[in-house]
C-alpha cells in the first residue's frame with residue numbers, strides 16, 4: 001500500500017491524438033476523469049476537441065482551454081507552450097507523438113513518461129508491460145499495456161460502477177430505455193430480447209438481419225446514431241435507431257440490453273462490466289492483425305462453443321456461418337450458459353485492481369526508484 005501523500009502530489013498530463021472514431025478520445029477521457037476523481041491534477045491535451053465533445057456535451061469546441069469535470073482540457077497548440085508537470089506524469093496515449101517543444105522539457109521537469117498502449121489479450125503485451133524505452137533526449141519512456149490479467153496494466157473501472165449497474169438492473173427496463181433514448185417502449189415486453197448494435201460498417205449486417213428476424217421471441221435491435229443499410233423490421237425483428245448518448249450514460253444503454261454487439265476497446269470493456277453476453281467486433285486492420293487480437297481474447301475467455309463461433313463469424317473469419325452461429329448461440333440452453341459466463345467473467349475481472357489503481361502504483365514505484 002503506498003502512502004497517500006506519495007501520490008497525492010502527482011499531476012498528470014494526458015495526450016490524445018484522435019485517429020478516427022471515438023475510442024482514442026473515449027479512453028483518454030475516462031482515464032482523465034478517473035484520475036481527477038481521485039484528487040489528482042489532470043490536464044488532457046487533445047488534437048480533435050470536436051470528437052471528444054460528442055462524448056462530453058459540456059465541452060465547448062470554441063474554447064482552446066477549459067475545465068470540465070475537474071479536468072483541464074486543452075488544445076495541442078496550447079500544449080506546445082505548456083510545461084510538463086514537475087515530478088509528475090506524462091501519459092502519451094496510443095503512441096501519439098508529443099509536441100516537440102513539450103517533449104524537450106520532460107527531462108528538465110523530471111516527469112515520468114508513460115506510453116499507454118492499446119488494450120490487448122495477446123501474451124506478448126504482458127512481457128512488454130512496464131518496460132523502459134530510453135529516448136535520445138535522455139528521458140526514459142515506459143510502456144504501459146492495459147489487459148485482462150493481474151500481470152497487465154488492468155482495465156478502466158471506476159469505483160461504484162457495478163453497484164450502479166445492479167441498481168439499474170433492478171429498475172423497470174422500459175422506463176430506463178425510454179428515459180435514455182426517447183423510444184416509445186410501451187410495446188417492449190419482458191420476453192423481448194434487446195440487442196445493442198454498435199458496429200463498424202464491415203459487419204455482416206444482412207446475416208444478422210436474417211438471423212434475428214427468424215427468432216421465436218421478439219427482438220429489438222437498438223442502433224446508436226442511425227440504422228445501417230440493410231437492417232429493417234422483419235418477422236420477430238424491430239430495428240430502432242437511438243441517439244448517440246453522452247459517454248457518462250453509455251453504460252446505461254448497455255444495461256438495458258440483453259446482448260451487446262460492441263466494437264473498439266472502450267465499449268468492449270464497458271460491455272464486460274455490464275455482465276451481459278457480448279459480441280466484440282475489433283477495429284479492422286488491413287494486415288488482419290485484429291484477428292490475432294481476437295484469437296488471443298477468445299483464448300482467455302470462458303465462452304460456449306456457440307458464442308465463440310459467433311465472435312469469429314462476426315469478425316469475418318467465417319461470415320457465412322453467422323446466421324447459424326446466432327441461431328445456436330441464442331438457443332435456450334446455450335443462451336443461459338452464455339449469460340452465466342458473462343456474469344462470471346465480469347466478477348473475475350472486477351476482483352482485480354482497476355487500471356488507475358495499478359497505474360498509480362506503477363508511477364509511485366518509478367518515482368521512488370528515480
Ligand code: TRH
Pocket residue numbers: 019020021022023024026027055118198224243244245246247248250263264265266267268283
Ligand atoms: O469508436 P470506436 O470504434 O473507437 C475505435 C477504437 O477505440 C479502436 O481501438 C481505435 O483504434 C480506433 O477507435 C481509432 O470504439 P470504442 O473504443 O468502443 O469507442 C467508442 C466510444 O464511444 C466509447 O467511449 C463509448 C462511446 N459512446 C458513447 O459515449 N455514446 C454512445 O452512444 C456510443 C454508441 C458510444
